[in-house]
Amino acid sequence: MTSNALQLESISKRFGAVLANSDVSLSVEQGTIHGVIGENGAGKSTLMSILYGFYQADSGSIKVFGKEAKIHDSQDAIDVGIGMVHQHFMLVDTFTVLENITLGCEGSMLLSKGQAQAREALSKLSREYNLKVDPDALVGELPVGVQQRVEILKALYKGAKILILDEPTGVLTPQETDDLFKILLSLKEQGVTVLLITHKLKEIMHVTDNVSVMRQGKMVAHRHTAETNPEELAELMVGRKVVLQLEKPATDAGSKALTVSNLKVRDAQGIERVKGVSFEVAAGEIVGIAGVSGNGQTELMEALAGMVSPESGEIRYGDLLISADHKVCPSEMRKAGVAHVPEDRHRVGLVTSFSASENAILGYHRSSAWNSKGVLSSSTVGKHCAELMADFDVRPQDPTLKCANFSGGNQQKLILARELDQTPKVLLVGQPTRGVDIGAIEFIHQRLLDMRNRGGAILLVSVELDEILSLSDRIIVMCDGRVTGELAASEADECTLGLMMSSSRDINASEEKE
Amino acid sequence: MIDTLILTLDATMRVSTPLIFAAFAGMFSERSGVVDISLEGKMLAAAFTAAAVAYLTNSAWLGLGAAIMVSVSLAMLHGVACVTFRGNQVVSGVAINILAAGLTMTLGLSWFKQGGQTPQLTDAARFSIIEFPGAEMMRDVPVIGGIYSEMLSGHNIFVYLAFLVVPFSWWLLFRTRFGLRLRAVGENPKAVDTAGISVHRMRYAALLCAGILCGFAGAYISSAQNAQFVRDMTAGQGFIALAALIFGKWRPLPVLGACLLFGFLDAVAVRLQGVEIPGLGKAPIQLIEALPYILTVVLLAGFFGKAVAPKAIGLPYVKER
Amino acid sequence: MKGLDRNLPTWVNVGLLPLLNVVTALLISAVVFWLIDVNPLEAAEILLYGAFGYQEGIGFTLYYTTNFIFTGLAVAIAFHVGLFNIGGEGQAYIGGLGVGLLCLALDASVPGPVLLLLSTLAAALFGAAWAFIPGWLQAYRGSHIVITTIMFNFLASSLMVYLMVNVLREPGQMAPQSRALAETAWLPFMHDLFAAIGIEFERSPLNISLFLALLCAFGAWVFIWKTKWGYEIRTVGSNQQAAVYAGIKPARVMLLAMAISGALAGFVGVNEINGVQHRLLLDFHYGYGFAGIAVALMGRNHPIGIVLAALLFGALYQGGAELAFEMSNVNRDIVVVMQGLVILFCGALEFLYKPLIANMFKEKTA
Incomplete structure (x- = not known):
């Protein structure tokens, strides 16, 4: 005892x-x-x-x-x-x-x-x-x-x-x-x-x-x-949640929208977080990245979005190349049709002290749609925001309300509305439903599928396995900064994914020895 | 030539004294993580108090005591604003500087009716000069005599005290438990908190030290170096001291060096007033006077060496995130 | 600034709490009056009469207000990008130098309107340059803007003394002043304008740079809230990571904001040199830069608030002069005390009442 x-x-x-x-x-x-x-x-x-x-x-x-x-x-x-x-x-x-x-x-x-x-x-x-x-x-x-x-x-x-x-x-x-x-x-x-x-x-x-x-x-x-x-x-x-049944019509994988080859990324402290990752995302396809959080997904997304430059390797969106020698600013990425829903809404995706309408143009604030003769037309922005809010059912539907006063789900819908409004070719989306209520989850998932069905390419990072399973066409598993598995969604289940998520070089090495 | 140099160094000792007090005051405060741009205001308030109280009581020592009390109160006000209520430390410093400038003149006028100045102090009410033994006798010995009887002897007690403040502060900051904790609070307050020490209490203690030293600086200016308080008497010396603190990278000996250098520049500028330098024309006094600021800006920009401030400086400590 | 409590209603955060702070500052000012044996109410009456009771008083009040609008806006623009520019003092001084140099060089050859336009530009350019350097040092070399701007205040001062004593002094004169500028370099006084349309108004230093100040306030409002540049400034000031996400380069935006801030402070030179002094001299800028901090804090960094706070401080300055004239035991420094108290309570102690009020609301809702 x-x-x-x-x-x-x-x-x-x-x-x-x-x-x-x-x-x-x-x-x-x-x-x-x-x-x-x-x-x-x-x-x-x-x-x-x-x-x-x-x-x-x-x-x-x-x-x-x-x-x-x-x-x-x-x-x-x-x-x-x-x-x-x-x-x-x-x-x-x-x-x-x-x-x-x-x-x-x-x-x-x-x-x-x-x-x-x-x-x-x-x-x-x-x-x-x-x-x-x-x-x-x-x-x-x-x-x-x-x-x-x-x-x-x-x-x-x-x-x-x-x-x-x-x-x-x-x-x-x-x-x-x-x-x-x-x-x-x-x-x-x-x-x-x-x-x-x-x-x-x-x-x-x-x-x-x-x-x-x-x-x-x-x-x-x-x-x-x-x-x-x-x-x-x-x-x-x-954990397990009710797996949401989503209608997912088959699409033909189109041309390559995003190619990542041998990408390495360091974080602000200089620690290598992404250790040589390669994959592709085609038009009309959702690729999910599964993994326990903290295994390099955050840094991968930041590099893909142009917020930090890669240490080495290449990122290619069509003709747009990003590498250590060729740094690209997020605004150029947006112009090239790459939208980004960051995993941390409060710290990155929004300015919580701004109104909803001001947040509705974050990153697109230089657009000629609301700038004329140097003046940013607040009425046009307000109207635009009201449209987004109506389209994505953001409540309360008040563009002048401070962002901090919206619930997590409504904040996320506003960000998604902002990023999808430009009909991007590629969408990078991190933890789209973290801290979001069930009703909003369904809505957000449907919108992501809509984009895919229109022929958009989506890279989805999530720690929610059912989210990955129900949305993705293809799944990549990351562990410790590396890709430890890749498989079609039809072949995947929680058990296989769980094994891949917990794997590491050591385990792989020992398996190889046997 | 040597005589001129000795006289200039003699003046350097006098001019550096308030800089040393104030810069070391700043060292205590900033080493604990509290930005102190109110050195100027505390000095000014202390100078006024010292002159006023010394005049009223006819005692220079009572004047000094009162000056320290007032300076400490301002330091505590700074603490309430930016330690307890987590206000902006720079804004608080600006407020104290402006308050001191306004209050000294307002109260001075009301109490003494001399346009804001205090009345002239009699010799009994100010700090007198200390002559070293044999200074008179040594005066005629070449060089050494000058150094001994001009430069070293014949200052008031503050000048000698200032040079004692340096080793004492060093000892306190680097050789005692108090100093260790104070420096730790300025570098990583969380480390101090997790070690079971109150961050707020340490910062208040540091501000207390700063207040006391600024009290000395102010009292020196009005009741030792001069014999009354006049408008804006500190004339930016608090900021020069701040510059010296940064220039000396928040370390005792280099800060002393910076104070002496800046004091020397000032003494030279005074000596060169109106002097024609052969080949150069009129001496560029303003340039010499501006050198402390220029040097500090250049140092801060990292063009030579790097001034690394205490890591937690300027940040209010919030325990719960 | 920051630190609004989300759990408190808006009217408490932007209405009640700031009001309580101002009231505290005024109450303590009253205590100071009482300390120097002046009845605060009587003082307030004289102050108000001095500021608004007669035409010349109003003129002076608005003349001071003009300067405070400039420096208040300067501090506010820098605040919006998250920087504390306490170099308004030096930027105003150097702005005036720009005006002086330009007018001394061109006042004989260039016609009035063009000269005035050019000297306004010179004020902006010189002021902007004096703020740009500390801004650059902060953005690219990591020097702390507060320290650098303090140093630049003193550098401005030394530079001006040097120039006025050695270079720009009127030959044959003792005083460190330049020669008087030609009348083409003078801004019209308000009393002259009024006279031209047949209204008699007592003489005062008030000139048309008040319109420039109001224009700047309006311009600052448009710029900060109605342009993409202002949008970027506010984004950088509120959340730098979100700014990077939005493709904004924080360092560049900071430089822009600092340059504008310096230009606004530089306009003090227009009011003083073109408007009032009509020659370059020492210390014409004294105290306006620091007062700008109080004005910006009290006006909560919003142009409307700043215009109102500037008017209040203009009235205090002018009323303070009246007070000093009327009462033998008061001088204008009492206004400096009030200014210090406003900075203390509206700035450093802005959270003074928050815990108290937050508690009251908690109890109410609980």
């Missing part, structure tokens, strides 16, 4: 209208590595923030080593023995390793005194857990993997018996990831309880003892890792 290091009982947390955690319970056995898996926005980070005192739960209780714990701020969490390694490191780049580790528990008023003791304690910890770092190195000059080690040491130095790691491998290279897992296993041997938050199935299978799955703010399943498999977890994460 092993005891629980951590026991969460029916935790709930609401942000405005959003229920981020709903009646979440979780037990973590002492001295194990416990995985919590779920997609972005499933509520994992909120749950961990509650554990670490960043937020207060609206209801529910937390027990640490069997004792009820009231955690109001980070200090309380530290006091009961919880340490956290955040997704974005909480380190001061201009400080040394030692200074970072002792911040908040310096020992005495004078640094020199406390630091001598800290140095000793640190070297002991380093030996015990096999975590090598130079205490006098500047943190900003260390590689990311070592910075993470500093974060782990910082938690251990403060007496953490339970270590939470929030998406720890997002910024690591494969080698660094392997090193991290070795560290976690040795921590486990020393009796530390590890809570690993991730959306990567491979990591869960590789290193955890138990796993809990979260979806849409709820805890949906607990499994012993040895008794489950990646496909089951993928299904649990993504």
